[in-house]
Amino acid sequence: xxxxxxxxxxxxxxxxxxxxxxxxxxxxxxxxxxxxxxxxxxxxxxxxxxxxxxxxxxxxxxxxxxxxxxxxxxxxxxxxxxxxxxxxxxxxxxxxxxxxxxxxxxxxxxxxxxxxxxxxxxxxxxxxxxxxxxxxxxxxxxxxxxxxxxxxxxxxxxxxxxxxxxxxxxxxxxxxxxxxxxxxxxxxxxxxxxxxxxxxxxxxxxxxxxxxxxxxxxxxxxxxxxxxxxxxxxxxxxxxxxxxxxxxxxxxxxxxxxxxxxxxxxxxxxxxxxxxxxxxxxxxxxxxxxxxxxxxxxxxxxxxxxxxxxxxxxxxxxxxxxxxxxxxxxxxxxxxxxxxxxxxxxxxxxxxxxxxxxxxxxxxxxxxxxxxxxxxxxxxxxxxxxxxxxxxxxxxxxxxxxxxxxxxxxxxxxxxxxxxxxxxxxxxxxxxxxxxxxxxxxxxxxxxxxxxxxxxxxxxxxxxxxxxxxxxxxxxxxxxxxxxxxxxxxxxxxxxxxxxxxxxxxxxxxxxxxxxxxxxxxxxxxxxxxxxxxxxxxxxxxxxxxxxxxxxxxxxxxxxxxxxxxxxxxxxxxxxxxxxxxxxxxxxxxxxxxxxxxxxxxxxxxxxxxxxxxxxxxxxxxxxxxxxxxxxxxxxxxxxxxxxxxxxxxxxxxxxxxxxxxxxxxxxxxxxxxxxxxxxxxxxxxxxxxxxxxxxxxxxxxxxxxxxxxxxxxxxxxxxxxxxxxxxx
Numbered sequence: 001x002x003x004x005x006x007x008x009x010x011x012x013x014x015x016x017x018x019x020x021x022x023x024x025x026x027x028x029x030x031x032x033x034x035x036x037x038x039x040x041x042x043x044x045x046x047x048x049x050x051x052x053x054x055x056x057x058x059x060x061x062x063x064x065x066x067x068x069x070x071x072x073x074x075x076x077x078x079x080x081x082x083x084x085x086x087x088x089x090x091x092x093x094x095x096x097x098x099x100x101x102x103x104x105x106x107x108x109x110x111x112x113x114x115x116x117x118x119x120x121x122x123x124x125x126x127x128x129x130x131x132x133x134x135x136x137x138x139x140x141x142x143x144x145x146x147x148x149x150x151x152x153x154x155x156x157x158x159x160x161x162x163x164x165x166x167x168x169x170x171x172x173x174x175x176x177x178x179x180x181x182x183x184x185x186x187x188x189x190x191x192x193x194x195x196x197x198x199x200x201x202x203x204x205x206x207x208x209x210x211x212x213x214x215x216x217x218x219x220x221x222x223x224x225x226x227x228x229x230x231x232x233x234x235x236x237x238x239x240x241x242x243x244x245x246x247x248x249x250x251x252x253x254x255x256x257x258x259x260x261x262x263x264x265x266x267x268x269x270x271x272x273x274x275x276x277x278x279x280x281x282x283x284x285x286x287x288x289x290x291x292x293x294x295x296x297x298x299x300x301x302x303x304x305x306x307x308x309x310x311x312x313x314x315x316x317x318x319x320x321x322x323x324x325x326x327x328x329x330x331x332x333x334x335x336x337x338x339x340x341x342x343x344x345x346x347x348x349x350x351x352x353x354x355x356x357x358x359x360x361x362x363x364x365x366x367x368x369x370x371x372x373x374x375x376x377x378x379x380x381x382x383x384x385x386x387x388x389x390x391x392x393x394x395x396x397x398x399x400x401x402x403x404x405x406x407x408x409x410x411x412x413x414x415x416x417x418x419x420x421x422x423x424x425x426x427x428x429x430x431x432x433x434x435x436x437x438x439x440x441x442x443x444x445x446x447x448x449x450x451x452x453x454x455x456x457x458x459x460x461x462x463x464x465x466x467x468x469x470x471x472x473x474x475x476x477x478x479x480x481x482x483x484x485x486x487x488x489x490x491x492x493x494x495x496x497x498x499x500x501x502x503x504x505x506x507x508x509x510x511x512x513x514x515x516x517x518x519x520x521x522x523x524x525x526x527x528x529x530x531x532x533x534x535x536x537x538x539x540x541x542x543x544x545x546x547x548x549x550x551x552x553x554x555x556x557x558x559x560x561x562x563x564x565x566x567x568x569x570x571x572x573x574x575x576x577x578x579x580x581x582x583x584x585x586x587x588x589x590x591x592x593x594x595x596x597x598x599x600x601x602x603x604x605x606x607x608x609x610x611x612x613x614x615x616x617x618x619x620x621x622x623x624x625x626x627x628x629x630x631x632x633x634x635x636x637x638x639x640x641x642x643x644x645x646x647x648x649x650x651x652x653x654x655x656x657x658x659x660x661x662x663x664x665x666x667x668x669x670x671x672x673x674x675x676x677x678x679x680x681x682x683x684x685x686x687x688x689x690x691x692x693x694x695x696x697x698x699x700x701x702x703x704x705x706x707x708x709x710x711x712x713x714x715x716x717x718x719x720x721x722x723x724x725x726x727x728x729x
Contacts (some may be wrong), residue, residue, distance in 0.1 A: 002319070002321040002322075002367075002370055002412070003677055007147055011081060017442050017726055018218050026415070027172035029634060031078075031296060032295065033071060033072050033674060033683075033684070033685075034071035034075075035674075036057070036064075036068055036671035036674075036675075037056070037064055039053070039055065039056050039075060040053050041053075041055040045605075045623055045629045045633075046630075048516060048629070048633065050605065052111075052236075052606070052668075052670065053671075053675075054667070054672065055566055057098055057667045057671075058606065058662070058663075063318045065664075066621060068671075069656075069663065069687055072083070072670060073590045075684065076687070077686070079684055080684075080708045080711065080712060082724065083714075083715050083722055084434065084722055084723065085714070085719075085721045085722040086216075086707060086711035089512060089516075089710060089714075090711075092512040092515070093512050093706050093707050093710075094700070094703045096452065097508055097509055097699055097702070097703050098120065098121045098341065098451075098512050099120060099450055100118075100120065100429070100450050100715065101118070101119055101120050101447065101450070102117060102118045102125075103115055103116065103430065103432060103447045104117070104118075104125060104408075106411060106413045106422070106432055107159075108411070108420060108421050109162060109163065109484050110131070110160075110163040110165065111131050111132060112131060112132075112160065112186060113420075113446070114140075114160050114255070115128045115129070115130070115137070115446060116128075116155065117447075118699060122699065123144070123698040123699045124144055124152065124155065124698055124699070125155050126139060126141060127139075127140045127155060127167070129164075129167075129186060129528070133446065138189075140184065140186070141155055141158065141171075141184070141517060143171050146171060146173075146648075150691060151174050151690055152174065152175075152275040152698050153171050153172065153174075154171065154696030154698075155170075155171055155675065156171060156172050156177060156179045156200075156202060156613075156696065157170045157179070157202035157203040158202075159203035159204055159205070159206060159213075160206075162206055162414075162506070163210055165185070165186050165187065166184070166185060166206075166240060166692065167184050168203060168204050168206070168215075168240075169181070169184070169203075170199055170202045170203070172696060173657075173696050174657045174689075174690045174692065175657050175658075175691070175692035175695060176224065176659060176692050176696075177696065177698040178197075178200060178658075178659070179199045179202060180195050180196065180199065181195065181196040181197075181202065182194070182196075183240050183241075187240075192240065192241060193212050194240075194244055196215065196217065197215050197217075198217045198218040198220070200217075200218060201266055202215065202216075202267065204238075205271050205272075207271050207297070207370065208272065208274065208275065208276070211239055211240060212237055212239040212301065213237070213238055214236070214237055214238075214250060214251075214269035214270070214271060214278070214300075215235065215238060215264055216233050216235045216236075216267060217233060217234060219231070219232050219234065224657065225611055226611055227609055227610065227614075228611075229629055229659070230251055230266075230610070231263040231264060231368070231614060232252075233252075233267065234249055234251070234252040235249075235250050235252065235268055235269050235280075236248060236249055236250060237269075237303065240244075246305040248301070248302070248303035249303060250269055250300050250303060250305055251267035251268070251269050251280045251307075253267070256305070256307055257655050259280070259282075259293060259309075261282055262284065263614075264285040264614045264615050264617065264618075265282050265283060265284045265285065266281055266285075267281070268280075268281045269281070269300065272322050272370075272414050273414050274324065274325055274414055274415060275324075275325050275346060276297045276325070276345050277294050277295070277296060277297060277326070277347055278294070278296075278300045278305075279293070279294055279310075279320065279346070280294070280295060280305070281724035284313060284618055285616060285617060286462065286498055286615055287618035287619070287620045288318045288499050288536075289312065289313040289317060289318055290317065290327040291311065291312045292309075292311045292317060292330075293307040293308060294346055294347070295308065303457075306575065308348075310330075310350055310638070311330065311350065311351035315330075315334055316333050316533075317331065317332045317334075318331055318332070318333065318336040318339075318366045319331030320368065321368050321369055321375060322371040323371070323374060323392065323414075324392070326345050326346050327370075327392070328343065328345060328349060329342070329343050329370070329375050329668075330343075330344065330351065331365060331367070331368050333532065336359075336360035337360050337362065337532040337534035337535075338361065338362070338364045338365065338533075339360065339366075339532065339533070340356050340360045340365065341356065341357055341368065341377065342356050343355060343356075343367060343467060357390065357394060361379070363380055363386060364379065364380045364381070364529070364680075365371070365377055365378075365530065366378045366501075369411065369412040369419065370412060370417055371389075371412035371413065371414060371418060372389050372415055372417050373389065373391065373417040373437045374389045374391040374437075376388070376410055378407055378410050380501065380530065383473060383475065383504060383530070384404045384405070384406075385405060385407035385423070385442070385503075386398065386399075386401070387399040387401065387410065387421065387435065389435075390417075397439045398439060399435045399439055399441055400440060400441055401433075401441060402431070402441060402443050402555065403423070403425070405424050405428055405504060406424055406504040407419050407421050407423065408422040408423070408430065409421060409422050417436075417437045418434065418435050418436050419434075419435040420432065420435070421432055421433050421435060421503050421659065422447070424504070425459070425486075425506065426459035426504045426505070427457040427459050427506070427507070428454070428506060429452065429454065430447060430506055431444075431447055431449075432446040436560075450655070452508070452511070456479055457477065457479055457511065457514055458479075459475060459476065459477045460475075460476050460543065461473065461474070461475055461476075462474050464474065464523075464557040465553070466546075466549065466550050466553045467549060467553055469542055470538075470546075470556060472525060472526070472551075473523075473524035473526065473530055474521060474522070474524065474554050474558075475504065475521065475522040475524070476519065476520075477510065477520040477521070477522075478514060478520070478563075479517070480518065482517065484561070484562045484563060486562040486563070486564060486565045486568075487564075487571075487572070488517055488518060488568060489516075489518045490518065490519040490520075490563055490568060490569055490570065491510075491513070491520050491521065491571075491596075491713065492555055492558065492569065492571045493520070493521065493523070493572050493573065493577075494522070494523040494547075494548075494572075495525070495527075495574070495575075495576065495577040495580065496525035496539045496547035496550070496551075496576070496577070496579075496580055497540075497547070497577070497619060498529075498536070498576065499527075499536035500529055501524075501528055502530070507520055511517035512710070513710050516710075516719070517716075519558075519563050520562060521554070521563070523552035523554040523555075525546070526538040526539030526543070526546040526547055526550055527539025527547040529542055533614050540619065540620075540671045541631040544631055544635050545634060547579065547580050548579070548580045548581075548583040548584045548587065551571060551580055551585055552587070555571065555584075555591055564594065564617070566590065567593050568592065568593060568717045568718075569591065569593055570592070570596060570713045570716075571592055571594075571595055572596040572597075572598070572709070573598070574599055574600060575599055575600060575601065575693065576600075576619075577597075577598075578637075579600070579601050579604060579637070582595075582601075582602050582638070582640075582669070583640065583700075585637065585648065586637050586640040586641060586646065587640070588645060588700055589645060589648055592648040593648050593649065593713075593716055594648055594649045594650070594651070594712065594716045594717065595647075595649070595650045595651070596651045596652075596653075596709055596712075596713070597650070597651070597652050597653070597666070598668065599653055599655060599658055599660070599661050599666070600652070600653075600665070601635075601661055601662065602635040602636075602638050602652075602665045602666060603636060603637075603664075603669065604620060604632045604633075604635040605623055605633055605636045605639060606665075607662075608622060608632075610661075610665075611659060612660050612661070612662075620632060637669065638669050639670055640663075641669075641672045641676050643675075643676045644678050645677065646677065646678050646679040647676070647679055648675040648681055649682050649683070649716040650679040650681075650683040650684070651708075651712050652666040652669055652683075652684070652685045652686070653666065653685070653686045653688070653705065654666040654685070654686075654687055654688070655691035655692045655693060657699075659692055660692075660693040663687070666685055670683060670684070670685040682716075684712075686705070686708060686711045688701060688705075
């Protein structure tokens with residue numbers, strides 16, 4: 001079993017003259033967006049008084065909410081559809097994304113290789129199986145078969161039994177992530193009759209005998225939008241083919257007085273073939289560090305687990321893997337910001353008696369995966385991934401990668417030698433590789449080479465000195481014939497939260513952007529995990545301003561180095577990256593022409609009261625204590641919007657089914673910016689009704705949103721191919 005926290009819970013320079021700019025002619029020609037009703041709510045926290053003019057939007061039952069959201073979306077869609085060049089650009093983006101046969105995961109089990117892929121031209125990911133790497137593929141799970149006229153379905157997760165004969169998989173509607181767990185027989189494809197709802201946090205873990213799974217389920221009666229939606233979930237053992245009503249409760253709050261589990265925690269149980277011990281993982285909301293317990297397998301499946309503590313969050317363990325019957329490896333950043341690996345016994349070991357087997361190195365250790373021949377350790381150094389095997393005798397063997405890039409995933413079979421992994425780069429399409437025990441790596445044909453010429457594109461990695469002297473990694477992707485004269489439109493992507501890396505992934509949809517003369521840059525700001533845990537902590541809670549100020553400093557570097565200019569610069573971020581975009585926007589509007597916040601956190605002081613809010617307290621803090629409130633207020637872009645300020649053009653997006661960032665955050669931010677900005681530049685809110693946070697969105701939905709985003713930026717940055725007739729003259 002391998003446990004990785006990221007896998008367990010896996011986003012104007014001159015703002016224009018005071019009179020209406022020609023670039024805004026298109027917006028002026030359309031009906032205005034709906035004006036939100038102002039109903040101020042005033043609160044005081046620790047001596048600071050805040051006024052919230054649009055608090056009513058937090059109630060989805062408010063009679064004005066649906067009409068407001070619908071009106072905003074109608075205005076946004078009409079505006080975007082009328083941008084000249086948008087449709088042609090959309091066609092190019094669709095052609096590029098449709099030409100890719102995309103694989104997001106591969107896993108061997110028994111004689112089978114399971115592959116999650118989105119075939120060329122397909123809209124959604126599907127699950128396929130082949131007997132051996134060279135076998136013919138057969139479709140097992142197609143979420144499109146569940147779709148209706150108005151609602152698409154997505155494949156959320158899957159897991160084969162130890163011998164591969166059965167598969168557990170979860171699907172959900174409209175990007176909601178509200179998974180229903182089902183089972184099928186691999187040889188025949190027959191689906192079993194039972195269905196387990198509220199199974200959002202998969203994939204489940206199979207018992208070694210392949211007869212049942214351990215699965216976390218949300219509490220009964222909960223529904224999307226409830227502030228306590230994710231609280232008090234329970235891990236059950238379900239025997240395949242049985243009535244779920246008879247499932248056995250294994251790991252939950254209050255079940256064992258010696259195992260403290262808070263209401264925001266997700267109790268998860270991991271089992272592995274060849275090991276008669278299960279691991280109980282207490283995932284405390286979005287916190288990377290978890291508590292870990294062990295119990296005899298037989299006791300757990302009987303519903304009478306005998307939990308023994310292996311480590312707790314204070315030991316700063318973020319990953320674990322078992323090799324063989326009893327070797328338990330732990331990945332920790334305790335006294336090692338770039339992480340080290342320690343080893344103990346699954347049956348009776350503890351962190352306190354776990355000697356180091358891999359000391360902290362120059363690179364960052366990112367993940368562990370156990371195979372029969374040893375432990376496979378993924379690393380990251382200078383933006384480049386590495387992979388090595390730690391043999392049972394402690395010998396270390398580096399895998400010889402075919403090119404420098406990012407390893408997207410590593411998968412192993414605990415009953416077999418070697419590993420499978422995916423390797424890609426900013427301008428290098430992904431390949432599926434097979435790593436052998438002797439360190440050799442074979443590029444397989446599991447992921448076919450796309451019919452896309454990438455020879456005309458390039459990327460480079462630089463370090464930018466931030467205002468406090470810290471060197472911030474920055475990735476820049478561009479066409480080789482680009483002129484460095486400061487006239488290129490540039491999209492600067494930034495995130496910076498949870499210790500998550502913005503790794504070098506193949507930017508297929510950005511290729512048409514590069515063809516139009518644009519630059520695509522990624523700022524690896526503090527709050528992410530690119531340089532280890534210290535980098536994460538340096539952009540969290542009270543240090544969070546480093547996150548958006550790193551992005552600002554990277555923007556100024558790009559301007560100084562003539563990659564772009566303030567009138568050509570756009571900043572983009574999604575989800576928690578909405579904090580970065582929102583505070584960049586409100587702190588340095590003079591440095592930007594466009595801001596794009598995709599399903600972004602905009603109202604941090606209120607996010608705690610949304611359905612996903614309590615789980616995020618470990619990362620962002622709580623308004624219930626002075627420091628927590630201070631940090632959240634500084635992150636809150638909504639509360640930093642100033643009346644009469646000259647803001648750049650802004651594109652906000654949300655999904656009606658979003659379970660992670662409530663739609664009202666984008667709704668409130670749009671209303672406040674529209675009421676406050678004096679620049680005359682458009683502020684629009686684009687809404688997806690058949691989508692959520694973007695996880696599970698279809699290829700077409702992603703293509704359309706990308707086309708809208710690029711067209712909006714090109715319009716606002718003055719590209720003549722994207723100007724309305726009034727501006728073209």
